[in-house]
Amino acid sequence: MNARYWLLTGLLFASGTAGAAPVLIDHRDVDVTRLTLPQIERAKESLHIAYGHTSHGSQLTDGMGGLVGFANGGGKGLALPENAFAWNNGGSGGALDLHDYALCNDVGYYPDWVVCTSNYLDDPANADVNVVIWSWCGQMDDKYSAGTLTNEYLAPMAAFERDYPHVAFVYMTGHVDIWDDADNKAACAAIRAWCATNDRILYDFNDIEHHDPDGTYFEFVGDDCSVYAGAGGAAIGNWATEWQAAHVQNVDWYDCGSAHSQPLNANLKAYAVWALWCRLGTDRDRDGIADVWEERHGGIDRFGGGTNDFDGDGTTDWAEFVLDSAPTNAGARFEIAGLSPTNRPAPVFATSTGRVYSLDACADLVAGDWSSVTSRPGTGAAMALEDGSEFEGFRAYRVGVSVPD
Numbered sequence: 001m002n003a004r005y006w007l008l009t010g011l012l013f014a015s016g017t018a019g020a021a022p023v024l025i026d027h028r029d030v031d032v033t034r035l036t037l038p039q040i041e042r043a044k045e046s047l048h049i050a051y052g053h054t055s056h057g058s059q060l061t062d063g064m065g066g067l068v069g070f071a072n073g074g075g076k077g078l079a080l081p082e083n084a085f086a087w088n089n090g091g092s093g094g095a096l097d098l099h100d101y102a103l104c105n106d107v108g109y110y111p112d113w114v115v116c117t118s119n120y121l122d123d124p125a126n127a128d129v130n131v132v133i134w135s136w137c138g139q140m141d142d143k144y145s146a147g148t149l150t151n152e153y154l155a156p157m158a159a160f161e162r163d164y165p166h167v168a169f170v171y172m173t174g175h176v177d178i179w180d181d182a183d184n185k186a187a188c189a190a191i192r193a194w195c196a197t198n199d200r201i202l203y204d205f206n207d208i209e210h211h212d213p214d215g216t217y218f219e220f221v222g223d224d225c226s227v228y229a230g231a232g233g234a235a236i237g238n239w240a241t242e243w244q245a246a247h248v249q250n251v252d253w254y255d256c257g258s259a260h261s262q263p264l265n266a267n268l269k270a271y272a273v274w275a276l277w278c279r280l281g282t283d284r285d286r287d288g289i290a291d292v293w294e295e296r297h298g299g300i301d302r303f304g305g306g307t308n309d310f311d312g313d314g315t316t317d318w319a320e321f322v323l324d325s326a327p328t329n330a331g332a333r334f335e336i337a338g339l340s341p342t343n344r345p346a347p348v349f350a351t352s353t354g355r356v357y358s359l360d361a362c363a364d365l366v367a368g369d370w371s372s373v374t375s376r377p378g379t380g381a382a383m384a385l386e387d388g389s390e391f392e393g394f395r396a397y398r399v400g401v402s403v404p405d
């Protein structure tokens with residue numbers, strides 16, 4: 001006997017997590033080959049960045065400058081269009097718009113940096129700026145030991161986030177300091193904890209300097225990438241020059257300016273900051289809803305994560321994004337349209353691109369043990385997902401929708 005009974009419990013459901021999450025960019029984000037051309041293009045289209053820094057902070061921009069030619073030459077096997085990583089002040093020619101030295105000095109000079117940031121953002125000429133990033137020079141650990149890191153950095157940053165909600169403010173850790181190692185590490189820990197706990201954006205400059213490109217961790221390092229046996233004393237090596245010597249220039253790494261340090265350090269700074277630009281380009285307001293989708297429906301400020309439900313139809317903005325239903329009206333819900341004309345269970349439904357649809361089965365609804373049957377990326381057309389397996393007895397089905405990273 002091959003008796004099969006089945007039931008569709010029906011609705012498409014959105015799977016994943018809604019809501020804000022911190023953006024923490026560190027040594028784990030230095031694989032530049034993982035960035036896709038659409039991500040890079042989206043960052044160049046949507047971001048207008050003001051950057052305040054002095055010498056150490058120039059490692060980012062010097063690295064970004066060298067990356068253009070490195071990528072053009074096929075370094076790291078990159079096969080992107082010419083000048084994919086181009087940037088300039090104003091964003092002309094399709095480049096990333098980065099206002100270098102837009103802000104005075106670096107974030108160590110309080111209250112200058114606060115006054116400067118307000119003046120800059122209040123100037124109508126800078127109305128398009130939607131990312132502000134400030135770098136440290138040497139003052140982070142001094143502020144920590146003086147007990148002023150919160151009042152002169154974290155609190156003013158938080159105030160800016162409140163007062164300029166359309167701007168993404170990027171926190172940074174400062175460069176390593178082998179001569180004040182304990183304060184340096186403690187200051188970084190405080191900044192990391194603040195950003196992780198409060199869903200902020202962090203570019204972890206310091207963490208990058210503790211790792212070579214293979215992810216090997218060096219506990220005691222100087223800002224020139226020297227490696228020490230402990231805090232202070234004499235250097236016993238240099239993670240950057242040793243890695244450069246063991247690898248091929250213009251293939252594995254490239255020469256570029258790198259104030260106080262080695263080219264490889266600025267290479268890594270550039271890869272990581274492009275990972276940041278790509279993350280911010282995708283979801284600058286960090287509500288878990290792709291900004292291109294929000295813009296298509298009226299703007300990124302209209303919709304939010306968590307329980308936000310712009311049209312009040314009982315489906316949250318985030319779930320509407322995953323299901324690709326209409327977030328501005330209660331109609332046009334996505335549902336299972338019917339069953340495929342087959343003797344096997346096969347629900348049919350409309351699909352969107354950029355989504356993955358999965359069919360789950362459950363033989364015991366009371367126990368609720370759902371298992372995955374099959375999944376496929378959406379095509380923009382109707383799709384049937386079939387359970388081709390042999391089974392006896394009862395099975396219930398559901399279709400899930402998710403947005404891959």
Ligand SMILES: [Ca+2]
Pocket residue numbers: 282283284285286287288289290291294300
């Ligand atoms: Ca968003």
Ligand SMILES: [Ca+2]
Pocket residue numbers: 285287289294299300301302303304305
């Ligand atoms: Ca939004």
Ligand SMILES: [Ca+2]
Pocket residue numbers: 309310311312313314315316317320327
């Ligand atoms: Ca809704």
Ligand SMILES: [Ca+2]
Pocket residue numbers: 311313315320325326327328329330331
């Ligand atoms: Ca709706």
